[in-house]
Amino acid sequence: MTAGNVSYDQLRDFIAGIYQAAGVPAADAGTVAGLMAQADVIGADGHGVFRLPQYIRRIRAGGMNPRAVPRVVEERPASALIDGDNGLGHLATSMAARTAIGKARTQGVAWCGVRNGNHAGPASLYARMVQEAGMIGLYLAVGSANHLPPWGGLELLLSTNPIAVAVPAGEEPPIVLDMATTVAAYGKVKVKAQRGEAMPEGWMIDHQGNPLTDPKRANEGLLLPIGGYKGYGLALIFGLLAGTLNGAAMGRDVVDFNADDTTVTNTGQAVLAIDIAAFGDPAEFRRSVDALSRDLRGSRRLPGVDRIWLPGEQSRLTRLKREAEGVPIPPALRSQLDALARDLGAAALAA
Template structure:
């Protein structure tokens, strides 16, 4: 793949998906499972969530090769009532376990109006917005919680990292407008963004991390020397704690000292927990009227009075939607550091490398 001085290249969604699938098949995943995981990973990059897309592929392969991922899992429901279920992922790729949970939540919500499905014995599954967005296609609101796959956050005022980035995502259908999709870590930045900065050879902005003396930590390659900061100070710490309880402890998944750092440990099952809540709009009223009202709200916010120097007021998820449209036209940018790592992986597994085109932007 050719690159310029900006050390990035452009690939199409289909090429990226095919490459990821081929790598996963060579690593040991069955074809259908590899296809589902590859589709979700490529969608992450397509929407600009580059900390959770193909950048994670070498790490996933390491875990598969080391036995840390079950390539032939028996994903199943282990607890169930009309409007809830707990899914045992059997240490599968997280994308498979969470997709299973989301599909089940949608199916149940059609009958009960609201349904909660949680996972245990799952794994890292990519950006939260992928799963909060799944119910939208079925006329539902989606709410997603997850326990992060490594602890990067101490309790407020503490120095021992007992919590993770523990993300929240909420997807709300609209009509003519793009859906509103909030996807946020309970830390100022997700750890995937730290990894992406390191791959691109960039420094972190002040306010993402501090070292153990409380000083700003700007070099992503020194991330192990400090920890991420919570959003809103003690309020973000409280959110991380509660999300961990809802997504982890509630389903018998890991939290606190039980969380396995999958960045360093490739063999120990992570027992990751996630939860998806599906809310069927039809249970609350006319979905078309709701969508029209959301459109009106979006337009009111977008067209409201702006502060000096502000060009546009964005809605949550709007920039990801814009990137998705742009990348569908021009290709998905992959940084030079990731390109090099993927080329090495392709060579090891005897897979055709990414070709792409030169990024001249």
């Protein structure tokens, strides 16, 4: 392991210890810690341990329930609605993924929604859960703060509203798409601010339509949607499916959890599981995915392009590298984590 980095186990144990010190039951702390550490291992640096001080701040301020018990409140053979009891978002969302997998085994497809949840980390975590069960997984969410106006507007009424889709393969890596409906997820803006780095042009604009590259001025700007008005349309539809359909917050009701530690967010998510066997031979499907992957990767490239990447390949390489070398923790983040551990009387993150 590279000097200064931390292993998955060290990171998971540290996060779990912090949560237990904040009053989260040990089993729940372990579940959430494992998912957050996974986020860092796959390179989703804005959604792993980076978020821990913020989550703890919300728990201590009364905005999030540390002893939540998510439960199914509506159910049919191929669907379920889960109330997250205002707990850590990872608990309700992972429950939705497990429930969707179980239902899809008998029904072929299953859709599970979440209401009264919270921020739950990177979208791919939950699509991958379904994919690792041998199915196609899809995840949608309403983002935890509005940073996107309707196309042509200035009022922030939509969030980054991400989607993730994970498709099993055979000998090739699974295809895993994880993207926001904005050019950049807001977590990436927060990471840039912490590291003192500028944002590329094209991520945000100010209220006059000029490029905004200083992440510390992000509250003065607007995130830009992918594909112009098309990204705005996707953000709206994904929000309706993950938020409005579940009785969760959408539009003006979305609480900015970056600025407000006390108000219940009522975040909505949705997980869809598709059992490949309900549509044909899973082995044949995997062979077809392999063949398509090889065709795409091996196709002719533009001058100067070294490689054609498939969705999920770069995060897979990051995972392999970080499993071997550990997860890098920037100095500013380590300082925050050390202060958090001292404040709670918990063990510090390994050096």
